[in-house]
Amino acid sequence: MPVSVFQSAPKGAPARTADVYRAAAALMVEKGFGGTSIGDIAQAVGMTKAGLYHHISGKQDMLYQIMKHAVDALERIVCTPVRLIDDPEERLRQLMRLHIQALIGHGLAFATIWSEVNHLVPAHREEIRGRVGEHLELIRETLRELSENGRLRSLDVNIATMHIVNAITGVSRWKFQDFASEEEHLIQETVAYTMAALLKPAP
Amino acid sequence: MPVSVFQSAPKGAPARTADVYRAAAALMVEKGFGGTSIGDIAQAVGMTKAGLYHHISGKQDMLYQIMKHAVDALERIVCTPVRLIDDPEERLRQLMRLHIQALIGHGLAFATIWSEVNHLVPAHREEIRGRVGEHLELIRETLRELSENGRLRSLDVNIATMHIVNAITGVSRWKFQDFASEEEHLIQETVAYTMAALLKPAP
DNA sequence: CCATACCTACCGATCGTTCGGTCACCAGTC
C-alpha cells in the first residue's frame, strides 16, 4: 500500500479533502482542466458543488494545490531516496522505477504536473515549473556524472533528459488503457530501453 | 513551404475553412478541447462565433474533421513514402524524421490525434484509433523485420513501438517552448537516441 | 454550544448553437 500523494492536506487529518484532490486529479488527467467541471468532481466524490467548496477555495487554486502536493510527493518519494545512491547508473534506474511506480500507484496526481501546468496563473506556473526544474536538474546531473565516468554515449544531455521524463510520463498514459496488469514488465522494459539509449555498449 | 494538412477541405477551394481548422488545432493543443471555446477559435481567425458556423457543423465534429485530415496527412506525408524504403533501419530513421518535421511544420493538427482522441464520440474515436493503429503497425512491422535480421536488441516490440511514438510526439510538445530554432539538432539527437535504444551495438 | 461537513437554492457569466438578416459578388436577361 503506497503512501498517498495527499497524505497531508492543510493541517490535521482532513481525509475527505484528499479524496477530493485525488478524484479531481484523475478527472483532469482524463478530460483536461477545461473539460472537467466542478460538478463532475463533486459527483465523483458523492457531494454537491456547494459541498465541494468546503474543501477547496476555487477551481484554479485546487489545481495549484494538487500540483504542489504532487511536487512535494515527487521530492519525498523519488528524489530524496534516490540522491542517496552513489552509482549514477543505479541512481538513474531507481529514479525511473520509483517515478513510474508513483505515477501508476497514487491515483494520477503526478501526471497533472506535466500536462496541465499552463492552466495555472502565471505566478503559480512559474513556481511549479521551477520545482519541476529541480527534478530535471537531478536527472541532468546524473547524466553528467555518467559522462565524466566515460559511461555515457555521445549525446545532448538536455535533450536526453527530456526523453527520459517523456518516457516516464508516457508509460503512465498507456498503463490504464493498453497495458493493464503488466506493471513490472512495463517498468523493466522501459528502464532497459532507456539505459540502452544512454549508455555505451558493454565492451 | 510545406504541404498543408488541410489542403483539401470538403470540395473546391474553401481556403478559409482550412484557416479555421488550423487555428482550432493550435488552440486545442495549447489549451485542450474543453479549454478552447468556439469564441476563442472565432477570435483567432477574426470572425464571430456565428460566422464560424458557416464553416463547421459543431464543435465535436470539427475536432473529428481535424483528426481525419491529420490522419490522412500522416498517411500521405509519412507512411506512404516510407514504405518504399527497403532497409528497415533506414525506414525507421526516415519515419521518425518525417513525422517530427510534419508535427513541427504544419501547425499542430497532428498532435491532436494523440492528445484529444477521447473527446470524440465513441464511434469516431474507434475510427481514429483504428487508423492510428495502422501507423503503429507500420512501426511494429519494421521492428519485427529488424529483429529477423538479427539487428534488434532483445526487447518487447509492442512497448518499444509505444516508446518510439511517445518520443516523436514528445519532441513536438517541447519544440515551441524549450528548444526553439534548433529543429535539425533536435531531430538528429532524437533519432540517434532511439536507434541506440533499439539496435544491437555495432560489433 | 459551536465548529465541521454538508445541503438546497440561487447568481451572473459563459458556453455551444441557432436564427434572421446583411453585403459583396456572380450569372443571366432585357
Place this chain on the structure above:
DNA sequence: GACTGGTGACCGAACGATCGGTAGGTATGG
C-alpha cells in the same frame, strides 16, 4: 448597362444549458 435573382461568407442578437461560485440553512459529533 441597368435590373433581377441567387449564392457564399459573414454578423448581431438571442436561445437554453451549463459553468464557477455564493448565501444561508441544517444535521452531527465533541
